[in-house]
Amino acid sequence: MSAPLLAVRGLTLAYDRTDAVKGIDFDVHKGGVVTLIGANGAGKTTTLRAVSGLLKPRAGSIRFAGREIAGMAAHRIARLGVVQSPEGRQVFANMTIAENLAMGAYLESDRVAVAKRRDTVLARFPRLGERLSQSAGLLSGGEQQMLAMGRALMADPKLLLLDEPSMGLAPLFVEEIFNIVADLKREGRTILLVEQNARAALEIADYAYVIESGRITLRGPAREIAENSEVATAYLGM
């Protein structure tokens, strides 16, 4: 097997004095979807923040495309092609939809490439195209999630980090969002998907990690994890 695109080893993360993530290891291979599932407060968002460079690791290594990125400035990591759609969407509410998308392509200076990406994103999220000059703060939660994902895709990421894209959405939107993640997978995107909706995440992912109180307690092919009895009781509500 080839070297993983993202390889995390012994990653320890802390806020003030309490360790939120305690020495976790995981890999993401090119062209695959890996999911990190776990309950509230398990350390999923904290982990993604560290991969993106928003949080300096206390210990451990994060290698992306063979390069150590642990502790690197966030904008440099973005430049390498690691782009995140953060938890709670966090669209720029005072900007228009068009401006939010433009922010996604902030690092691309080729206007033709940007226009092409925008067409692709708008084809994927037609609702956004109808309201380009509208303020993003006025969108519904589901639409904001689409905008947050569209914004990340505008960067044409080598590794897309999705933090709970289905959080707080109506079932119809949840289904739409997961369909889009599945499409992205089919197109060959590499995705690290953080979810509390374990059932849907395990259906899409190739490989899964279960995180509990900052430790990875279970790992394996997503199908096997889905069949694991402990996971079934704890996360799939069976």
Place this chain on the structure above:
Amino acid sequence: MLAQQLLNGILAGSVYALFALGFTLMFGVLGVINLTYGFYFSTGAFVALHATRYLHMQIWEALPFAAAIAGLIAIVIDELLLGPLRRAKAPELSSLMVTLGATLLLYSLMTAWFTTDIRRFPPTVFDGGAFEIQGLRITLSQILIVAAVVSIVGGLAWLLRRTKLGLAIRALAENDDVAQLMGVNVGGVVHLVSFISGALGGAAGVMIGLNYNAIQPYMGESMMLKGFAVIILGGLGDIRGAVLAGLALGILETLTAGYVASSMKDAVGFLLLVLTLWFRPVGLFGRIAAKRA
């Protein structure tokens, strides 16, 4: 008579607007009330004074020169005082205390160096003279001031609305974490915003120094009260509000001086400040800022 008053009011008001613009930009983007801001106003005036006197610059050369020096000083002060606080995500009160202390120190140093004597531009700066149009007296330096304010405000609006850099500045103002996730070098943009703010404050100092031809270290302090009045009236962080409120304050002040009592002039800003806080704390044109979703 009224027309002349209005003209003078608009002139003063456009400089207030310029001053408040830098202040509100600093607050809106960097999220701190930086009390050293008035110091850049004094700095601008003094640099222009010395540049015209000793470097024999023309005033239209001295203006951008002084603004740039004030901008550079603003970067250094921001980086030294507020950089560490920002990185430690310190509470707002600490930046207020730190900049308050720094302000006292900076003014004392300036006074120790230049004394509190009132200084004036060399007479050559005013050689241009004045026009009379239908009884209205307009000096060349006033024309320079208005032209400079209009082009600076226009340039700033263009930067913020029409350029990628402006987009990054607005992204930083809304959510610095996500701005970084999109690849914005936040440190660099912070320096740029400090520079622009300091330069706006410095340019305003040159203009007020020119308009009243009286320069002394503490001129920035009395300006800060007006600055506060304008940004609170216009809405904190609101660019358009700062411009309109600045003009309003200038006109109200001149009318008060002309028709009420000239001693009341400096009370106008304070009165506006208090009334706004009582009746409309979000500012005249303010809406409650759209919350992050």
